[in-house]
Amino acid sequence: MKTPPSRLTELPKSIKTRLLIRTLQQRYPFISDLALIMTWIGLWRISAAMEYLPHATIWFPPSALTFVSFLMIGKRVFPAILISGLIATFWENTLYASNRPLQELLSTGLLFGIGHSLAYGIGAHLLSQRITKATPSDLPRILLLYLLIGSCAALIASIFGLSVLVFNGVMAPADMAKSLVTWWFGDLIGILVLTPVLSWIVIIYYPKSHLTMSHIGLIQLNSPARNPFIIKLLVGILLTTLIMFAAAQFRFQEMVFSVFFLCIPQMWIVYTETPLRSGISLALMSTWTALLIKLFELGDHIVVYQFSVCILAASTYFGMTIPLLASTNLRLREMAFYDGLTKTASREHFWAQAETEIRRARFYGQPATLIVFDIDKFKQINDHYGHTIGDGALLTTAQCIGKLLHQADLLGRFGGDEFMILLPGADLELAKSRAEALRQTLSKTQVPTTDHWLSGSFGVVMVEPEETIQEAFKRADTCLLQAKQAGRNCVIAG
Numbered sequence: 392m393k394t395p396p397s398r399l400t401e402l403p404k405s406i407k408t409r410l411l412i413r414t415l416q417q418r419y420p421f422i423s424d425l426a427l428i429m430t431w432i433g434l435w436r437i438s439a440a441m442e443y444l445p446h447a448t449i450w451f452p453p454s455a456l457t458f459v460s461f462l463m464i465g466k467r468v469f470p471a472i473l474i475s476g477l478i479a480t481f482w483e484n485t486l487y488a489s490n491r492p493l494q495e496l497l498s499t500g501l502l503f504g505i506g507h508s509l510a511y512g513i514g515a516h517l518l519s520q521r522i523t524k525a526t527p528s529d530l531p532r533i534l535l536l537y538l539l540i541g542s543c544a545a546l547i548a549s550i551f552g553l554s555v556l557v558f559n560g561v562m563a564p565a566d567m568a569k570s571l572v573t574w575w576f577g578d579l580i581g582i583l584v585l586t587p588v589l590s591w592i593v594i595i596y597y598p599k600s601h602l603t604m605s606h607i608g609l610i611q612l613n614s615p616a617r618n619p620f621i622i623k624l625l626v627g628i629l630l631t632t633l634i635m636f637a638a639a640q641f642r643f644q645e646m647v648f649s650v651f652f653l654c655i656p657q658m659w660i661v662y663t664e665t666p667l668r669s670g671i672s673l674a675l676m677s678t679w680t681a682l683l684i685k686l687f688e689l690g691d692h693i694v695v696y697q698f699s700v701c702i703l704a705a706s707t708y709f710g711m712t713i714p715l716l717a718s719t720n721l722r723l724r725e726m727a728f729y730d731g732l733t734k735t736a737s738r739e740h741f742w743a744q745a746e747t748e749i750r751r752a753r754f755y756g757q758p759a760t761l762i763v764f765d766i767d768k769f770k771q772i773n774d775h776y777g778h779t780i781g782d783g784a785l786l787t788t789a790q791c792i793g794k795l796l797h798q799a800d801l802l803g804r805f806g807g808d809e810f811m812i813l814l815p816g817a818d819l820e821l822a823k824s825r826a827e828a829l830r831q832t833l834s835k836t837q838v839p840t841t842d843h844w845l846s847g848s849f850g851v852v853m854v855e856p857e858e859t860i861q862e863a864f865k866r867a868d869t870c871l872l873q874a875k876q877a878g879r880n881c882v883i884a885g
């Protein structure tokens with residue numbers, strides 16, 4: 392006999408990998424710290440390989456990892472960052488064959504780790520406090536704060552880092568001011584270009600992270616197809632390659648500034664793709680730029696490239712908020728205009744739409760009628776089957792009635808189990824017969840998962856000239872009460 396597959400084997404591979412990582416993290420908590428140290432060191436080694444001068448690279452990714460770790464996980468990452476700083480100091484000593492004494496290496500590594508952690512830790516803590524209290528409409532302000540805090544933290548971290556080098560005699564005091572701009576920009580660019588992607592990775596693989604994708608603005612409804620994004624990304628990468636190749640071939644200053652053209656493919660992605668994809672393309676394009684600077688030996692113009700990447704990142708962040716705010720506005724609009732349960736028009740939206748339709752009907756000399764109906768003994772459904780089944784009855788009623796309406800008719804929920812329908816162009820006789828048809832269909836409808844049959848009482852009025860929709864509603868409601876008093880499941884016209 393064939394055994395059924397276990398539920399775990401049915402899961403997609405990516406989810407199985409995440410579950411495995413989470414189980415490992417729960418069983419061996421130090422594994423997350425080990426992963427953080429290894430990633431930090433790996434990123435540091437990549438940036439060290441791309442140095443165009445000692446201690447100067449276009450971007451310094453470990454600063455982004457430190458900032459994101461403090462932001463998403465909190466101060467418990469401090470020991471891991473400190474250990475990473477120490478390992479990097481020892482490794483750097485080997486890379487440059489500096490042969491500095493053990494005690495000096497220890498003090499340099501520890502002081503660097505403490506300064507680096509303090510600068511980014513305090514910055515991340517301040518930002519995280521604001522993010523957790525923010526609503527989607529605060530996102531542009533949060534981004535501005537993030538750019539400000541990121542810049543200040545990177546500046547403080549670089550002053551501290553350089554001071555440690557001067558203090559331990561690794562760097563001459565006179566070189567400090569010269570190195571400050573490149574070190575600061577390198578750290579800042581690391582943060583700017585890698586924060587979205589690293590935050591996304593931390594959220595996926597670190598279950599205890601106290602911020603979510605929507606907190607950091609990486610959520611967007613209706614994700615577009617993936618293939619066009621890959622094509623746009625390839626166009627961006629190709630353009631980066633051509634621009635850098637041209638700058639290497641024709642070594643004149645003006646050519647270097649063509650790097651600002653990278654804003655075109657990046658903005659194309661930002662305005663048409665999700666925030667996360669914009670973050671991914673920002674990270675890839677700037678990493679590729681950093682690699683090509685090293686490959687084509689374009690270090691002489693490093694500040695131009697650093698400026699261009701800063702502008703690319705800042706434009707990306709502000710551009711990212713546009714699709715997000717648009718989708719949030721759409722959601723809020725839907726919430727305000729439509730009833731969340733039955734998806735019929737909300738009371739206010741119904742009044743506004745009805746006024747427009749009545750005005751239009753009057754203009755063409757046509758009548759307009761209003762039907763108000765209420766489910767009979769609805770309270771009994773709630774009391775007998777519970778409110779979830781009661782909600783199902785409301786939804787079934789709205790769907791059943793909605794199917795019988797014409798294109799021009801308007802259906803709205805007044806509240807509770809009471810609905811209203813505007814029939815533009817229909818006179819009282821036609822409205823009465825239509826209400827009768829609705830009543831008959833409703834009385835042949837069962838509440839889902841129960842043996843309870845629905846029925847409704849209907850009040851019908853013609854909207855008089857000069858009468859508002861609310862005044863017409865009051866008269867229709869009186870007819871509805873009469874229908875209830877007449878024994879329910881009937882139509883009364885006024």
Ligand SMILES: Nc1nc2c(ncn2[C@@H]2O[C@H](COP(=O)(O)OP(=O)(O)OP(=O)(O)O)[C@@H](O)[C@H]2O)c(=O)[nH]1
Nearest residue numbers: 765766767768769770771773778781782807808875
């Ligand atoms: N499940 C559910 N119940 C609701 C909702 N809104 C209002 N109600 C309930 O709907 C019931 C309305 O009952 P009424 O219309 O006053 O009375 P009825 O039982 O329908 O009796 P008649 O109208 O006289 O036939 C109340 O018990 C409300 O608590 C809702 O969104 N979901």
